[in-house]
Amino acid sequence: MKMTQTLPKESAALTDSEHITNKERLSYGASDFACNVANGMVGTYLMYYYTDVFGLAAGAIGTLFFIARIVDAISGPTWGIMIDRTHTRWGKSRPYFLWFSVPYAIFFILAFSSVPLGPLGKLIWAYVTYIAIDILYLGINIPITSMLPSLTASPQERVKFSTVRQVLATTGATLISIAVLPAVQLLGNGNDKQGFLVTAIIVAVLTAFLLLVTFKNTHERVHPKHQTKLSLKQSASALKGNWPWMIISLMYFFFWIGMQTKLQVTVYFFKYNMHNADLASFMLGLQALSLVVIVFTPFLTKHFGKKGTMVIGLGLCVISQLILGVGAKMMNVPILAGATILGYFGNGFFAGLLPVMLADTVDYGEWKNGVRAEGLVTSFSGIASNLGMGMGGVVTGFLLSMNGYVANHAQTSQALNAIEMNFVWVPFIGFGIGLILMYFYKFDKMQAKIDADLKARHEAAD
Template identity: 55%
Template sequence: MSENAPKAAVAERNMVPWNERIAYSFSDFACNLSFQMVGTYLMIFYTDTFGISAAAVGTLFLVARIVDAFDGPFWGIMIDHTHTKWGKSRPYWLWFSISFAVFCVLVFTTPNMSLTGKLIWAYVTYIGVDVLYSAVNIPITSILPSLTSNPQERVTLSTIRQFMGTAGATIITGITLTMVAYFGNGSTDSARGWFIWALIVGIIVVIIFGFVFKYTTERVQTKSSRQSIPIKQSLKALKKNWPWAIIIFINFIYWMGMQTRSQVTVYFFKYNMHDAKLASFVLSLQIVALVAVVLTPWTSKLIGKRNTMLGGMILAVVGQLLLSLGATHLSVPMIIFATIVGYLGTGYVSGLIAVMLADAVDYGEWKNGVRAEGIVTSFSSFSAKLGMGIGGVITGWILSGTGYVANHTQTASALHGIELNYIWVPLLGFALSGIALMFYHVDGIEKQMQSDLAEKHARENDADGE
């Protein structure tokens, strides 16, 4: 047998067939169907349907995110300690998809309670959604290094996943108000409409996760992945792991900006533009992000992953600046154009975050000799949730501080507060993310890193086979 035969065999095993690529992509489709509904519509559901003040909602978002943000590392440690016939990450979709879907329904349920009772209900169900979301979402990222060790194949997988994730987000944000009104006798504030639609979405999510579990395979097996890793040892994967630190920061600040924008979109069009139905159309424009998603493998191969994401951040900043012009002149065409530019930018960003985290797993093993997919990727959930929590409290406190009153004509100050959340906080998040990317230099050492790791894995597998 030639010397290159083992390498060729490994490469062939690490290629992912199309049926599995599609199955993996539906994991993000399912997550976005449910969690984008929560992230985009829960605040206006709480203030305009459930009857909780904006300030109370903002505090709820902050406290809940701080409490549940720590579940990310918890699930990461659990994944690193999991060793089943199904793999390390994959079983979590089987174990937790139903309970996650149940809480996605409960969070949009409106029991008849006092204000204190409503707040308790909101805290319990919202924290429950977040904790269980981590249980099914962290494995989506942690499984990527186990699906393939080929860097370009990872970009392809992440691109297809992001394509479907964006499709899920576009569908749910575009039709939710219409469906709520349909089931709620024409009212987008209908408690009945929100509950029935959330129930339908929850059932769909469970079915999809069953499909994802059945048709995915963890094929990259290393010495570390075949055994439980002690917590102290798994944390060594983070030592001087600068690519990981940079991506985690970006994940925090980027999602802080995205959260403030998404959760006030309906407010902006309902009160600033006096056309709440236009919010559904603008949110559905996320579909243009699919253009960037499709181009991501080509652009990342041509100019590198860092430069591709940086270009996306720049487009996102430009989109926000154009949005400010549209808001100033109440120009719907300008707002639509600005939204398209912004979504093209974020289309380049979202999918590459997962790829770069997979690279950070490799970097941690290359630098420190420890491969810990769970703990390295779990901080993605921690940072994103913390960012979204800060974004939530910023939104709630700005709305409250500027005098927002639900279902009333807003003052000039309140309208300005909505605009701050919709335009300027996201712009700050995108700009800081772009600056952080200037310090990311993995693309230049990737070939050497992958070559060294391939030799290391081959030695370990040969030793285990003796």
Template identity: 40%
Template sequence: MNKNNPKWQTKWPERLSYGLSDAADNLVFQVMTTYLLFFYTDIFGLRPGDAAILFLMARIADVIESPIVGLMIDHTQSRFGKSRPFFLWFALPYAIFAVLVFITPDFGYTGKLIWSYVTYLGLGFLYSTVNLPITSVLPTMTQNPQELTLLGVIRQFCGSAVQIIVAVFTLPLVAWLGQGDQRRGFLYTMIGFAVISLGLILNTFFHIRERFSLKAIAHASLRKTLQAAGKNRPWLILSAIIFLFWLVTAIKNQTTIYFFKYSWHNEQLVALANGFTFSSLIGVLLIPRLSSRYGHRLTMRSGIIVALSGQLLLALGVYSHALSVIFAATLLNSIGQGLIVGLVSIMLADTIRYGVTLGVQAEGFLASSSDFGVNLGLGLGGLITAGLFSLSGYQANASQNSATLQMITLNYVWLPLVLYILLLILIHFYPEKQLTQAISSQPNSVG
């Protein structure tokens, strides 16, 4: 298909509805990544070690669930398509479980632990059912590369905007709605977020369309799907990048509140520091111009370098005890983060289209690497953070010993620095030229 003569051109109502699907998920997701560990340890009363095991078990479950949901999509046959029905079927259960996670029943410790397992594991599965289709549906909406980039940018702009809103306003909302009771504040805040999320997910279902599918290869067997995935080198490398990105994101985000609460003795700085993450939107908005000029691989590499530079500046701010430097570092790092995460769904769509050249249209399974990487990265991030805190003798709502303060700095500064370097190495091996040539040689790959 000629790039300049696309078979379809989506309209703005559909584009915005698609983008708002990520905003819907992030209303809940960002609270989980940033505040759930804090909620479990300092409000609900779980021991850090038990919270770490919970996060590990949840991620083991996600290792199984993400590809299962992907295969469910690939084998769905309905008048709405393959991915789109999942927004309708799972929006309400997702919203309900988002609220249940933040309900604090008056159980004994064992009862609390069981409640946490049931609600958090349930939410993890349901998150995959409403988030994975956002990625898998993209390459079926249009085959115009420029429009795929536009849709990916709109999605990430909406998602990142909500991430920033949640990061900045969650604690003030908790304080206002709870009137000094953080348990009640978190619950009421999450009820509001869940209701909005439900409405936005259903809006996506009603306004987007799946248009491009090859019936002959749209429902391949598991064996054939796995064989094609193993040959899809761009997808394998991108999957590893997604995992490392969300690992570094989880470690940093979950440590931020501990850093300001215990190292700076000022929990109120969390919302202010998170406010500087608005710059991720700058990174997202730079993607169309940079990727059209330099390609996706070099654009993502630039994002990683910018994020790494911000992390180095953060180390300087932490050790010089300079708050202004920490805020400047957060702003710079977030620009890079925006470039990276904004390209993920776009590049995944490319690897899905490349998979079609290998004889399999398995958008569900291939897109599952996104949720797989997100969930595994977040879970291991929570496990690492909670585990290190537990080993160092962390005590909730108390002055921390020197070992715990060192662990907080390790998680906030040094582990992310190492992970950014690994990301830089991985993106070097991404075979964009091979992928582009293969897709170009298949003018009727989908449609």
């Protein structure tokens, strides 16, 4: 027998746009600006910090990232279940910004603190602080996505929210990509340990502040008329037969394996393979160009649908890696820059659409199983991305270690090939698998019926 729960009033959903202001859209987007600034620094520079500044071995860091992924597999669903069981005057997802923004900021600072310990002590410090920020990051990032289905039931309003979110997220990621290394040099005055610490303090304070702005200025509108806490069994039932959720989660996982290996090895590639570390900030900063694509995503989806637009995005990512491989072999900066720009265009489509497609999976779970479990369903976006990012870290760490990478030394040809493999071919495989998965995604063809059926149920429950 299918489980049922009281469903939201459709009449309220139809007038969402009358109550949603640009201030609220910007405040929602500020949350992902904050997360991308913080997580961008972790994802792009923490491995480099561990190996070349803190003095840990690449293989040891690979093991750390692997263990952290095991923790993610537990903590991610736990956060989702907690959100589904949370009922406060602020809503289900919003309170998490209030409760966990400051703890995350504190551990973020500690992760970039070069404490004067021996090799074992440093490794323990890395384990404790990295796993802590990993867990807490899910606690502030999952609510960003789980809140979207509750902000509005309107598909077009969701696209607007998501577009603003991704514009600000990309802005944050671009800013941190460009600014970290110059900030470390400026604030450290030649002392990278001090530079990373002061930079981390600035990032942590900004992140906590913006998450509190999101908490203050957003509103959850779509929720059951008579809210009850979902049991674990009820929440999990929203995943039963939810094939759009399965496909999106897998696609997100493989995409982030590719993206993370590329991001975190960019500094290594330009420092050791190209002998010009300053180019790393320039190449990472090119992701600002993806804003052009993100802004036009709502218009493109009207013509190509969400699936078609996503296929275009992933296809561009795959092609860009092939061109990047040519540029890497030729050591040609213009080719590398052109391929990077093409890849960021593709990434813009992906980033702009993914939150909307995840919100669709919440609707599908409600339509198929009678249970609306925003927390657990959308929590797997954070789990999939973190698992993908972690596995990217594992791949990078072990490939570097197995091929003789030694920090701050001239690298052997074997080590240089390992760096290139992480920069070009691991991302190519990850993006390619994501593209193949989209072939099986059929939600767009069903959306009109799903929306109509849910509307009828909501009106009947009123």
